Amino acid sequence: MARILIVEDDEPVRSLAARALERDGHSxxxxxxxxxxxxxxxxASGGYDLVVSDIRMPGMDGIAMAQAAVTxxxxxxxxxxxxxxxxxxxxxxxxGVIVDVVQKPFTLTQIRExxxxxxx
Numbered sequence: 001m002a003r004i005l006i007v008e009d010d011e012p013v014r015s016l017a018a019r020a021l022e023r024d025g026h027s028x029x030x031x032x033x034x035x036x037x038x039x040x041x042x043x044a045s046g047g048y049d050l051v052v053s054d055i056r057m058p059g060m061d062g063i064a065m066a067q068a069a070v071t072x073x074x075x076x077x078x079x080x081x082x083x084x085x086x087x088x089x090x091x092x093x094x095x096g097v098i099v100d101v102v103q104k105p106f107t108l109t110q111i112r113e114x115x116x117x118x119x120x
Contacts, residue, residue: 001025002049002119007037007065008081009057013104017052020108021115034060038068046073050099050118052111055082063094070097079118081106 004026008014011032018028029048031037034057041048051069053062060068066078078097083104099118102111 001027002115003027003029003044003047004115005029005031005037005040005044005048005051005053007031007034007051007053007057007062009033009054013054016108017111020112024112024115026115033057034062034065038065041069041076042072046076048076050115051076051078052115053078053080054104055080055101066094066097077118079114081111 004021006014006017006028009032014030018030021028029040031040037053053065055062062080069076077099079100079102080098081102081104100114102114
């Protein structure tokens, strides 16, 4: 199946999403912030089929990570998640860079469906 990177500072959310996507047969790597996520993207030479990242995180946020990642790897697909309306508006600046912005809280079924949609 697909190779997916989940970048999320909330460990329970990160673990649950990773397990749900692994059950769908995907290979899943995880990172707890944007800096580690960007390091993993660079180490994989952009070789992820999809990056799923929270927007609001300590250190490098998901928007800064997405901008840096697609500068280096323009074909990389990134889906952002957020629980904050103002963060969703910030993500609007990334049209053409990100494939979707998913509102938190989301169910495992919702995240699995969104991932399937963007991998199709």
